[in-house]
Amino acid sequence: MISHSFPPVEEQLELLMRGVVHLQGSGELEKRLERSRVENKPLKVKAGFDPTVPDLHLGHTVLMTKMRQFQTLGHHVVFLIGDFTAQIGDPSGRNELRPQLSKEQVQEAAQSYAAQAFKILDSHQTELAYNSTWFEKMSASDMIKLSSKYTVARMLERDDFQKRYQDGRAISIHEFLYPLVQAYDSVMLQCDIELGGQDQLFNLLVGRDLMRDHGQVPQMVMTTPLLLGLGAHLEDGELCGDKMSKSKNNYVGITEPAQNIYGKIMSISDDLMWNWYDLLSERSATEINQFKLEVKNGQAHPKAIKELLAQEIVKRFWGDEAAAAAITEFQHVFSDHGVPKDMPFVQCMLGSSLLEAVVMAHLFTSKGEVRRLCSQGGVSLGGEKISDPAWVLPQGEHVLKLGKHKFLRVIVVNGASA
Numbered sequence: 001m002i003s004h005s006f007p008p009v010e011e012q013l014e015l016l017m018r019g020v021v022h023l024q025g026s027g028e029l030e031k032r033l034e035r036s037r038v039e040n041k042p043l044k045v046k047a048g049f050d051p052t053v054p055d056l057h058l059g060h061t062v063l064m065t066k067m068r069q070f071q072t073l074g075h076h077v078v079f080l081i082g083d084f085t086a087q088i089g090d091p092s093g094r095n096e097l098r099p100q101l102s103k104e105q106v107q108e109a110a111q112s113y114a115a116q117a118f119k120i121l122d123s124h125q126t127e128l129a130y131n132s133t134w135f136e137k138m139s140a141s142d143m144i145k146l147s148s149k150y151t152v153a154r155m156l157e158r159d160d161f162q163k164r165y166q167d168g169r170a171i172s173i174h175e176f177l178y179p180l181v182q183a184y185d186s187v188m189l190q191c192d193i194e195l196g197g198q199d200q201l202f203n204l205l206v207g208r209d210l211m212r213d214h215g216q217v218p219q220m221v222m223t224t225p226l227l228l229g230l231g232a233h234l235e236d237g238e239l240c241g242d243k244m245s246k247s248k249n250n251y252v253g254i255t256e257p258a259q260n261i262y263g264k265i266m267s268i269s270d271d272l273m274w275n276w277y278d279l280l281s282e283r284s285a286t287e288i289n290q291f292k293l294e295v296k297n298g299q300a301h302p303k304a305i306k307e308l309l310a311q312e313i314v315k316r317f318w319g320d321e322a323a324a325a326a327i328t329e330f331q332h333v334f335s336d337h338g339v340p341k342d343m344p345f346v347q348c349m350l351g352s353s354l355l356e357a358v359v360m361a362h363l364f365t366s367k368g369e370v371r372r373l374c375s376q377g378g379v380s381l382g383g384e385k386i387s388d389p390a391w392v393l394p395q396g397e398h399v400l401k402l403g404k405h406k407f408l409r410v411i412v413v414n415g416a417s418a
Helices: 009-016 026-038 059-073 103-117 139-145 159-166 171-191 198-213 260-265 272-280 285-296 302-318 322-336 354-360 368-373
Strands: 044-049 076-081 126-130 191-197 220-224 233-235 238-240 345-348 379-381 396-402 406-413
Touching: 009 026, 009 059, 009 354, 026 044, 026 220, 044 059, 044 171, 044 302, 059 076, 059 191, 059 220, 059 272, 076 103, 076 171, 103 126, 171 198, 191 198, 198 220, 233 272, 238 272, 260 302, 272 285, 272 302, 285 302, 302 322, 345 354, 354 368, 354 396, 368 379
Parallel strands: 044 076, 044 191, 076 126, 191 220, 345 406
Antiparallel strands: 233 238, 379 396, 396 406
16 A cells, blocks of 8 residues: 655655766665565655765755755654765866865864754754764774776766876875775765766765675666856856865855845846755745746746745745845845845955955955955945955045945054054
């Protein structure tokens, strides 16, 4: 007798397949979903996250949103924190050696990941796991045995390894271990499905091979697109831009203040908005398609649809009250041409340049980024654009607008009279 604990398979597939780039065995997924209904047993789904930075951003949450979708359908997910693999460094998509992190750096980020995970996932349907649990018990002999499972030729089938090898760029031996170590996680957890970004496909497929080698039923593999960061735009009919990354400073952190999250989402292009709807929103595909139709027919303005997305995401991380406050603040700053009530501020000495003041505030990752923003007309004071980063700020209090959504209060004092 079919249990009523799970929705019909067709309904589950409609939600789960949204935004999926690759699925290893679509017919197999249908069978497993049907069996879970018949046996009234949830599928076990895992995704791994290497804690390389302390804060999660919306790019990380693409997988977590997919995990949450499995949970809403009644399935069990494993949030695997790769506190061991992070010390190796994932080479996926890299054209150079990734710097290795210390154990202390990884542990700090791992604690932060665990705390942030439940902003999205249902804690009652989530198993939190750390792969150091089994790897720190492995001997050198065990690791050598694991290394024997794959050949160098197979590893060089990976696009990133292949390109680096052909270009004469260094590939360290420990980087070859990463796919095997990630694959061994699959052996230890024995999940039905593993989720990963599209750049993880090779690693995930190694997991299937290793599970087979251990006499287990291989996991299914489902990959999702990489979320493009702020600034991505349409070019020749295709979205172009870097994936969301803290190092690129094109990210939206899930622990950022609600006003920041709302403002950043409102700053993205209309074309990127649809990509984010598909990858981040919990709205149905039918509802999103209706939005697209209304915009196309002129029945709705893209800004109004973007506001709904921004509101949904802020609510997810900060709740209804914070979302309402963020909307009010955004209206005040951008629609009424006001300035935010709360903004970072710095104090500098008379004779300081605009560049020096902005760098003091740590709002950008480099001086070059500030210079580019000036040259592109993205810096203004009192509505007047400032194109010269060496411009000397006069004495007094000033509010600088930096790009579309950043403000900085600068207090310039005369050292001689202070």
